[in-house]
Amino acid sequence: MKKSIIALVIGGLVAVFTAGCFDGVSISNTGSKMKPLVRTIGTTRHLDIDIKPWSNPNVINVRRPGRVDIAVLTTPTLDAQQVAIKSVRFAGAPTISGLAEITDVDGDGDLDLLLFFHKQHLYLEPGDTEGVVFGWTDKGKRFHGLDTVQIVDDK
């Protein structure tokens, strides 16, 4: 078991470097069900995110097509407007291209970033309890954030 994990990690590294990919998330293709292989290089900054900002709990029905909204919240240590939107991945998926809003999502007086993702591109399945966002700022700082999710697969 350990050997297969190590092989996955090495495979992921090779895939990332050969693809010139900078988001640190790569996909293993060793299983029948594709799952994201999440790695980190060095340290990453924590960033507050809110999956489905106007919902709690964050129920995502992966059976139904549609989009999931995610707020990247500005904090004293990181301004959400510095996020390089194209670098952001949520559960392995990129943002819906061209779609982003800068707005005060949490009503605390500073501007946050609202991003949108196609549900059918997310590597989430029933039983998953966390949704993770990775990305880079436009100054080259890596960040991650996570929030709880409740994944359902209902028609």
Ligand SMILES: [Ca+2]
């Ligand atoms: Ca929420």
Ligand SMILES: [Ca+2]
């Ligand atoms: Ca705010």
